Amino acid sequence: DVVNKIAAVATAPRPPHQNVPVKPVIIEGARVLDAAAPKPGKKPVK
Numbered sequence: 001d002v003v004n005k006i007a008a009v010a011t012a013p014r015p016p017h018q019n020v021p022v023k024p025v026i027i028e029g030a031r032v033l034d035a036a037a038p039k040p041g042k043k044p045v046k
Contacts, residue, residue, distance in 0.1 A: 002027075 011019040 006025055009025055010022045012022050014020040
């Protein structure tokens with residue numbers, strides 16, 4: 001959910017970087033979740 005919201009933010013080139021958010025993106029908190037079991041038929045990501 002949060003990643004999709006960040007991905008939707010408008011970006012522009014600002015040397016020396018590309019795709020810098022036009023408006024600041026502020027992450028107010030984070031937490032570690034237990035890893036979910038992979039869905040059947042999918043290979044785990046390394």
